[in-house]
Amino acid sequence: MNKLKKIRNEKKLTVRALAKKADVSPSFISGIENNVANPTLDVVKRICKALDKKIEEIF
Known part of the structure; x- marks a missing residue:
């Protein structure tokens, strides 16, 4: 399971x-x-904002 799915x-x-x-x-x-x-990068930032996480925590 990747980080994004795990955090989600x-x-x-x-x-x-x-x-x-x-x-x-x-x-x-x-x-x-x-x-x-x-x-x-724009989508990455929006996903991070939606999850209240920093980029390095997810990707």
């Missing part, structure tokens, strides 16, 4: 809920978690 699960967020908070599609979050999608 610890915060009890679904893929859909995190996607909504980060303003991206659920399939994109899933792709990042499964290492088939590469987020831009």
Whole structure:
């Protein structure tokens, strides 16, 4: 399990809920978690803000 998925699960967020908070599609979050999608820095920052974590804690 990658860090993003682990933290998302610890915060009890679904893929859909995190996607909504980060303003991206659920399939994109899933792709990042499964290492088939590469987020831009802007998306990384939005995901970190949604999870209240620093970049180095997740990626």
